[in-house]
Amino acid sequence: MSNSIKKCDIIAYDDLGAEAVRRLEVEDLQLIVAIDCEGNNIYDKREEYAKATNE
Numbered sequence: 001m002s003n004s005i006k007k008c009d010i011i012a013y014d015d016l017g018a019e020a021v022r023r024l025e026v027e028d029l030q031l032i033v034a035i036d037c038e039g040n041n042i043y044d045k046r047e048e049y050a051k052a053t054n055e
């Protein structure tokens with residue numbers, strides 16, 4: 001993922017260092033979007049799907 005970040009600007013709370021709010025410019029970041037047949041986001045319901053597949 002870090003190879004996809006092309007630019008990083010601190011936009012708030014500079015004094016917090018690593019926890020500052022940043023704006024990232026990202027290129028070529030591969031994502032998987034998983035939607036079930038009812039239009040639900042599978043990622044948000046991953047625990048339910050994991051239980052259903054293990055039964």
